[in-house]
Amino acid sequence: MGSEWSLLGSFTATIMIAYTVFDKFIPNHIRSYVQIYAHKLIGFLSPYIQITFPEFSGERLNHSELFTAIQTYLVQNSSQRARKLKAEPAADSNSPFLLSMDDNEEITEIFQGVKLWWGSHKSMIKTQSFSFYPSADEKRFYTLTFHKRHRDLVSTTYIPHVLEQGKSLKLKNRQLKLFTNNSYTGWGGYRKSKWSHLVFEHPARFETLAMEKAAKEEIIDDLLTFKNGKEYYDKIGKAWKRGYLLYGPPGTGKSTMIAAMANFLYYDVYDLELTAVKDNTQLRSLLIETTSKSIIVIEDIDCSLDLTGKRVVKKEKEKSEDAKDPVKKVEEEDNKESKVTLSGLLNCIDGIWSGCAGERIIIFTTNHVDKLDPALIRSGRMDKKIELSYCCYEAFKVLAKNYLDVDYHGLFSVVEGLLKETKMTPADVAENMMPKSKRDDVETCLKKLIESLKKAKKKAEEEEARLKKEEKEKEKEQEKLAEAKIDEKAGKEVKENGFVH
Numbered sequence: 001m002g003s004e005w006s007l008l009g010s011f012t013a014t015i016m017i018a019y020t021v022f023d024k025f026i027p028n029h030i031r032s033y034v035q036i037y038a039h040k041l042i043g044f045l046s047p048y049i050q051i052t053f054p055e056f057s058g059e060r061l062n063h064s065e066l067f068t069a070i071q072t073y074l075v076q077n078s079s080q081r082a083r084k085l086k087a088e089p090a091a092d093s094n095s096p097f098l099l100s101m102d103d104n105e106e107i108t109e110i111f112q113g114v115k116l117w118w119g120s121h122k123s124m125i126k127t128q129s130f131s132f133y134p135s136a137d138e139k140r141f142y143t144l145t146f147h148k149r150h151r152d153l154v155s156t157t158y159i160p161h162v163l164e165q166g167k168s169l170k171l172k173n174r175q176l177k178l179f180t181n182n183s184y185t186g187w188g189g190y191r192k193s194k195w196s197h198l199v200f201e202h203p204a205r206f207e208t209l210a211m212e213k214a215a216k217e218e219i220i221d222d223l224l225t226f227k228n229g230k231e232y233y234d235k236i237g238k239a240w241k242r243g244y245l246l247y248g249p250p251g252t253g254k255s256t257m258i259a260a261m262a263n264f265l266y267y268d269v270y271d272l273e274l275t276a277v278k279d280n281t282q283l284r285s286l287l288i289e290t291t292s293k294s295i296i297v298i299e300d301i302d303c304s305l306d307l308t309g310k311r312v313v314k315k316e317k318e319k320s321e322d323a324k325d326p327v328k329k330v331e332e333e334d335n336k337e338s339k340v341t342l343s344g345l346l347n348c349i350d351g352i353w354s355g356c357a358g359e360r361i362i363i364f365t366t367n368h369v370d371k372l373d374p375a376l377i378r379s380g381r382m383d384k385k386i387e388l389s390y391c392c393y394e395a396f397k398v399l400a401k402n403y404l405d406v407d408y409h410g411l412f413s414v415v416e417g418l419l420k421e422t423k424m425t426p427a428d429v430a431e432n433m434m435p436k437s438k439r440d441d442v443e444t445c446l447k448k449l450i451e452s453l454k455k456a457k458k459k460a461e462e463e464e465a466r467l468k469k470e471e472k473e474k475e476k477e478q479e480k481l482a483e484a485k486i487d488e489k490a491g492k493e494v495k496e497n498g499f500v501h
């Protein structure tokens with residue numbers, strides 16, 4: 001084994017020295033010929049096979065999932081064995097930093113009695129243009145070297161094993177992310193991503209979500225069935241996705257519920273701001289870039305999209321004036337209204353979207369469910385519609401536990417009675433009940449809430465009385481108008497016929 005290792009080491013070193021000399025002193029056109037023949041010669045002489053795994057792949061140089069899985073696998077397996085290590089901040093993990101093998105370092109691994117060598121490399125891409133993204137010009141890759149008699153074992157067993165281990169380790173270590181879409185200013189290649197992300201650290205959980213217990217359990221069951229439903233979706237031949245529509249007045253917990261869902265399922269959240277998407281093509285490429293095990297959220301769908309397909313057209317005169325001003329022209333380009341149409345969105349939801357790897361949830365929220373186009377919310381697109389409404393007694397009890405840490409208090413019955421007669425959102429109940437200083441005990445907080453509920457009740461009653469009064473006045477006016485019309489008609493008849501009925 002030792003001799004094999006040193007043989008490979010000296011062989012690699014010779015090749016590297018030769019390559020450096022060659023890279024520096026030989027002109028480009030000769031270099032490519034020499035490279036082809038040198039590779040052939042190495043292939044002929046060496047009993048070893050080498051596989052390269054580049055960091056970026058494909059025509060658009062997307063980040064390779066393969067590379068990421070290997071990287072995770074090697075971080076776990078190399079830190080004990082490599083002599084040259086590098087420490088990097090762990091953006092995607094629970095620990096503050098990660099140790100992995102340094103660039104141009106190699107480690108050996110024995111798999112089913114077979115020896116393999118992993119190498120970590122970095123090369124620079126020579127670009128002419130000045131770049132603000134120095135790291136984008138670095139090309140990183142891993143190499144896997146093994147004897148050619150193990151070709152089958154490596155390709156059919158070892159590499160799949162590494163990928164599976166890497167992916168599951170990543171899943172185990174990862175932190176949830178909250179993605180937001182960047183407004184389009186030329187997402188150019190791999191340098192500017194379509195999505196930016198932060199670590200998702202919302203504390204919401206189903207236990208702290210204020211709503212009726214039965215409704216909550218139904219949603220949890222639904223989510224669990226979905227999460228564990230891969231085989232079922234395969235069996236029925238349906239894409240593994242689910243659509244939810246959350247609707248209700250502001251402050252009833254729609255966004256909070258989305259956070260609770262993400263924490264419960266351990267899915268990333270993609271917060272899709274439709275107004276920053278210029279057209280259907282961009283929407284499609286954004287959705288294609290989302291990963292599985294994610295929730296895609298479109299908040300306030302009624303406000304984000306012109307559901308009738310009509311666009312606000314600027315007056316021609318204003319347009320031509322703006323066109324003369326170069327600053328306004330640039331601003332206009334940037335602020336151009338979103339041209340995402342309802343049909344584009346629907347196509348994305350059930351067309352392209354279905355073709356993506358599964359395990360995705362899409363959630364729409366709205367304050368005005370009646371404003372939505374039926375096509376958007378029909379079954380199959382929105383599989384479950386969840387109404388989040390004003391605070392009920394059960395929801396209040398959850399909030400009291402969250403905010404005051406009490407399960408019961410003598411004043412609860414007063415609150416219960418008032419909640420039956422008054423509409424108050426969970427957000428307002430929470431705000432009114434929250435201790436404002438250290439001196440505020442449970443009773444003080446509950447009394448404050450009762451006071452606010454009474455005020456809200458009085459206000460609602462006054463509002464109702466005002467509306468009733470307005471209605472009556474309207475009715476009276478209409479009656480008067482009708483009477484005046486009858487009088488006018490009668491007057492005309494007298495004039496024309498000269499008599500009264």
Ligand SMILES: Nc1ncnc2c1ncn2[C@@H]1O[C@H](COP(=O)(O)OP(=O)(O)OP(=O)(O)O)[C@@H](O)[C@H]1O
Nearest residue numbers: 208209210211249250251252253254255256426427
């Ligand atoms: N059902 C609830 N359970 C627990 N907390 C709630 C609930 N509803 C509202 N809250 C509290 O009120 C705040 C606002 O709620 P949230 O943002 O979820 O409302 P929303 O329905 O998304 O409102 P909007 O329609 O304005 O987006 C939250 O930060 C949360 O603390």
Ligand SMILES: [Mg+2]
Nearest residue numbers: 254255256299
């Ligand atoms: Mg919200």
